[in-house]
Amino acid sequence: MRHKTAIWLLLPVLLSLALGPVARSQTQQARGPAALWQEPERAVRIGIASDVPLSLIAKDLSKTSIEVLGAVMVIDLNCGLEVRNDSARFLRGVAVGVVTDEHAPGGKASVAIPSLNVPPDGTTQFDIVLKLVRPFPPNSSHAVNLDLDGALFTNLTFRGPDQFDSRRKLLVWELEAERDRRYFKSLLAVGGPEQLEKAMRASVQRQRQRPRLQATLEQQLRKLLTPTLPSAETARRLQLSQHDLRGSPIEIVSGSAFVAGTRVSSPEMRVKNRSQKPVRYYELGWLVRDGEGTNYAAGLMPAPKGQSRLAPGAEASARSERQFVFGRAGADSFVISGMSGYVRNVEFEDGTVWIPPRSELDVSPFENAAAVSVEEERLSRLFGSRGVSALITELATF
Numbered sequence: 001m002r003h004k005t006a007i008w009l010l011l012p013v014l015l016s017l018a019l020g021p022v023a024r025s026q027t028q029q030a031r032g033p034a035a036l037w038q039e040p041e042r043a044v045r046i047g048i049a050s051d052v053p054l055s056l057i058a059k060d061l062s063k064t065s066i067e068v069l070g071a072v073m074v075i076d077l078n079c080g081l082e083v084r085n086d087s088a089r090f091l092r093g094v095a096v097g098v099v100t101d102e103h104a105p106g107g108k109a110s111v112a113i114p115s116l117n118v119p120p121d122g123t124t125q126f127d128i129v130l131k132l133v134r135p136f137p138p139n140s141s142h143a144v145n146l147d148l149d150g151a152l153f154t155n156l157t158f159r160g161p162d163q164f165d166s167r168r169k170l171l172v173w174e175l176e177a178e179r180d181r182r183y184f185k186s187l188l189a190v191g192g193p194e195q196l197e198k199a200m201r202a203s204v205q206r207q208r209q210r211p212r213l214q215a216t217l218e219q220q221l222r223k224l225l226t227p228t229l230p231s232a233e234t235a236r237r238l239q240l241s242q243h244d245l246r247g248s249p250i251e252i253v254s255g256s257a258f259v260a261g262t263r264v265s266s267p268e269m270r271v272k273n274r275s276q277k278p279v280r281y282y283e284l285g286w287l288v289r290d291g292e293g294t295n296y297a298a299g300l301m302p303a304p305k306g307q308s309r310l311a312p313g314a315e316a317s318a319r320s321e322r323q324f325v326f327g328r329a330g331a332d333s334f335v336i337s338g339m340s341g342y343v344r345n346v347e348f349e350d351g352t353v354w355i356p357p358r359s360e361l362d363v364s365p366f367e368n369a370a371a372v373s374v375e376e377e378r379l380s381r382l383f384g385s386r387g388v389s390a391l392i393t394e395l396a397t398f
Helices: 012-018 021-029 031-037 166-209 220-225 374-396
Strands: 044-048 054-060 065-069 072-085 091-099 108-113 123-135 144-153 157-159 214-218 236-239 250-260 263-273 279-290 295-302 315-319 323-327 336-348
Touching: 031 065, 044 054, 044 072, 072 091, 072 144, 091 123, 091 166, 108 123, 108 166, 123 144, 144 166, 157 166, 166 336, 166 374, 236 336, 250 279, 250 336, 263 279, 263 295, 263 336, 295 315, 295 323, 295 336
Parallel strands: 044 144
Antiparallel strands: 054 072, 065 072, 072 123, 091 108, 091 144, 144 157, 214 323, 236 250, 250 263, 263 315, 263 323, 279 295, 279 336
């Protein structure tokens, strides 16, 4: 099973218009032109830029359904693609950009497929599964445009338009994959299959027992409708502790958030580039601690748009204006007793990327809270279904 990222694109105002009887009446009246747009082969276009060394071998839109409701199109996109690797290097990851309306809110998304190992002239299959809503009729020749935004190959070579920041995302995933494969290979070399099997069983157990939060994101619209969200008057400001990971080029200088009950608002972290290289982009992760001292991964905080670049020695603040409501499955109440932040990854101006070493993430507070990499998930599934011998064979192919 390959990793897939599904992103829901919703246009709430348009969709609300579509649900009334007037809209359905309009749909019946416009049955002729609407019916044409409900054909997936016409509505969906698939393209590969000329500088991407991949070829489209097959596509399957048979599971895609499109419904026209008055002024909107509701598209359940389920597109199967098969591509061939035309390069001389192994294919490690693919990213697909999806555009319904270039200028409409929520009109763009991307899907990434990392952890591939496709040899030259080999093929791979993957699915693009999204729920899309867009205005009708479309103002372009297609309702949905799928374009390969880029592909990552061995030696970390990237090819493609990169309009969706695909290079950085695929590069981070591949560096994490290489890091974790080295770790499991080292266990095999030192302790043999028994040591590797022990580590994989521990990984599977960790993934099953990882404490999870139920997090609800309060969007801007809900802010206007819900008067109980935390504010400076009703919430306490909680200082975030910092985890200084070994080798991190960025230091978290300070951080805080407003907390009221189970709600958190306006988390902010101030960072400093302590390396000698200019930074292009960075991501911060944060953890929430409950009253019993258990840590939970609360999400990530990307660098502020348009302000992600940091010269050596420069400082900046990363802040989210979103509101979060946390809870725990099976618990009557959830108390936030502490929060902390750490650096997840850093991209430098020269295109190189830093990720935390595995040794730093295998200790408290990350050992039980942070999610494992996409590659470790894949390897643990292989181990669970086919055993340690199949895992050893798979590791040998890299």
